[in-house]
Amino acid sequence: MQxxxxxxxxxxxxxxxxxxxxxxxxxxxxxxxHSLIPMMKLRLAQPELLVDINGLTExxxxxxxxxxxxxxxxARHADLLDSAAAGECFPIFxxxxxxxxxxIVRLWGTIGGSLCQADPSEDLSAVFAAVRAIVVIRGRxxxxxxxxxxxxxxxxxxxxxxxxxxxxxxxxxxSGTGSAYEKVSRRVGDWSIAAAGAVLQLDGAPERPxxxxxxxxxTAVGAExxxxxxxxxxxxxxxxxxxxxxxxxxIAAEHCHPSADQRGPEDYKRHLVAELTTRALxxxxxxxxxxx
Amino acid sequence: MTIRVAVTVNGTEYARDVExxxxxxxxxxxxxxxxxxxWGCDTSNCGSCVMWxxxxxxxxCTVLAAMADGRAVRTVEGLEQDGRLDPVQQGFIECxxxxxxxxxxxxxxxxxxxxxxxxxxxxAEIREAISGQVCRCTGYENIVRSVRWAADFERSGRxxxx
Numbered sequence: 001m002q003x004x005x006x007x008x009x010x011x012x013x014x015x016x017x018x019x020x021x022x023x024x025x026x027x028x029x030x031x032x033x034h035s036l037i038p039m040m041k042l043r044l045a046q047p048e049l050l051v052d053i054n055g056l057t058e059x060x061x062x063x064x065x066x067x068x069x070x071x072x073x074x075a076r077h078a079d080l081l082d083s084a085a086a087g088e089c090f091p092i093f094x095x096x097x098x099x100x101x102x103x104i105v106r107l108w109g110t111i112g113g114s115l116c117q118a119d120p121s122e123d124l125s126a127v128f129a130a131v132r133a134i135v136v137i138r139g140r141x142x143x144x145x146x147x148x149x150x151x152x153x154x155x156x157x158x159x160x161x162x163x164x165x166x167x168x169x170x171x172x173x174x175s176g177t178g179s180a181y182e183k184v185s186r187r188v189g190d191w192s193i194a195a196a197g198a199v200l201q202l203d204g205a206p207e208r209p210x211x212x213x214x215x216x217x218x219t220a221v222g223a224e225x226x227x228x229x230x231x232x233x234x235x236x237x238x239x240x241x242x243x244x245x246x247x248x249x250x251i252a253a254e255h256c257h258p259s260a261d262q263r264g265p266e267d268y269k270r271h272l273v274a275e276l277t278t279r280a281l282x283x284x285x286x287x288x289x290x291x292x
Numbered sequence: 293m294t295i296r297v298a299v300t301v302n303g304t305e306y307a308r309d310v311e312x313x314x315x316x317x318x319x320x321x322x323x324x325x326x327x328x329x330x331w332g333c334d335t336s337n338c339g340s341c342v343m344w345x346x347x348x349x350x351x352x353c354t355v356l357a358a359m360a361d362g363r364a365v366r367t368v369e370g371l372e373q374d375g376r377l378d379p380v381q382q383g384f385i386e387c388x389x390x391x392x393x394x395x396x397x398x399x400x401x402x403x404x405x406x407x408x409x410x411x412x413x414x415x416a417e418i419r420e421a422i423s424g425q426v427c428r429c430t431g432y433e434n435i436v437r438s439v440r441w442a443a444d445f446e447r448s449g450r451x452x453x454x
Binding site: 009 | 312355356
């Protein structure tokens with residue numbers, strides 16, 4: 001029988017209340033709880049106080065606001081999967097959410113919780129890295145914004161400090177972009193063996209589109225900050241064709257650091273990175289609508 | 293340290309003083325004696341503990357009872373109304389949707405939620421809906437048929453009270 005250790009519980013009545021509770025040492029935010037509670041059962045996490053923020057519904061939004069897509073930290077995975085606004089700007093979110101955990105877990109797990117958990121195998125970290133999201137962190141002195149590529153300090157570690165709360169994620173929406181996410185896992189609901197997310201912004205003539213910018217996120221393969229930076233750099237300014245995609249995918253596979261584990265050996269994971277990066281780039285490019 | 297947890301379960305109000313670390317599944321089974329919901333893998337994989345919390349299915353081994361304070365829970369005991377089985381329960385009888393029955397309460401609660409939101413699911417949609425739940429008797433074929441039976445029953449209007 002798995003039972004968490006002794007812990008105190010407070011329900012946040014407001015964001016300000018949550019922030020003041022979170023100044024206490026050994027305190028953790030409790031949102032969906034679908035990562036934190038299993039970790040508490042295994043004593044991988046032993047907080048002294050849980051601050052339940054499920055009542056802070058003002059953080060549970062997803063909306064397009066001018067040239068930004070804004071996602072509240074308490075939005076659930078199922079909300080993102082159901083959001084037409086999100087799917088229109090960034091099909092990568094729907095690709096990824098279809099393969100995050102299972103449908104019941106997706107009803108409870110939160111977007112903010114996924115990012116803050118900072119699990120190296122978690123899908124959304126790579127997705128938000130690919131779309132170059134901006135994270136809004138609220139503290140008692142006000143908000144600060146951090147590019148998501150500077151948000152993760154390492155496995156299970158983020159820049160969110162004591163007395164702070166991840167409030168929202170903002171994604172800049174640009175015209176002429178397409179995006180996609182490709183994942184291989186052993187079974188429904190499992191972590192990725194490897195996954196790749198791609199965002200392409202194209203310009204030029206529709207018959208010979210050129211890559212204005214590329215975002216590439218990698219999951220579960222030890223990519224620094226979930227990004228395939230060398231492959232992104234390679235793609236910029238090149239023609240968006242199969243040769244460019246294959247070359248970029250080989251660079252991504254070369255520069256990541258997968259570990260051999262029960263999900264497969266290192267060479268298999270590098271093979272997956274190359275294949276999934278190619279597929280994600282191909283599908284992202286096919287989703288771009290270029291003005292003629 | 294204990295805290296007061298007041299929950300409405302299947303329309304009845306209950307209140308208990310419990311430890312904050314108590315999981316919802318144990319609150320429902322051990323504190324309230326409603327043992328229709330089953331405690332299975334303990335790792336939010338198997339889905340035998342699925343019940344509704346505020347009208348959404350949840351794997352109740354992965355939420356604290358404290359999180360349910362002031363909220364409404366619906367368990368398999370709440371499916372039957374006035375002596376009439378819910379159509380999903382009837383479907384599991386008609387189509388032999390269970391062998392040992394351990395996964396059944398969770399399957400039923402997910403099936404009920406699916407049909408409430410999606411009254412005419414095809415086989416792929418039913419399989420997707422129950423993809424976070426495990427039947428070790430390998431009875432998925434019959435579970436899918438059972439849910440589909442309930443969908444047909446409700447769409448034919450036979451589910452309405454006379």
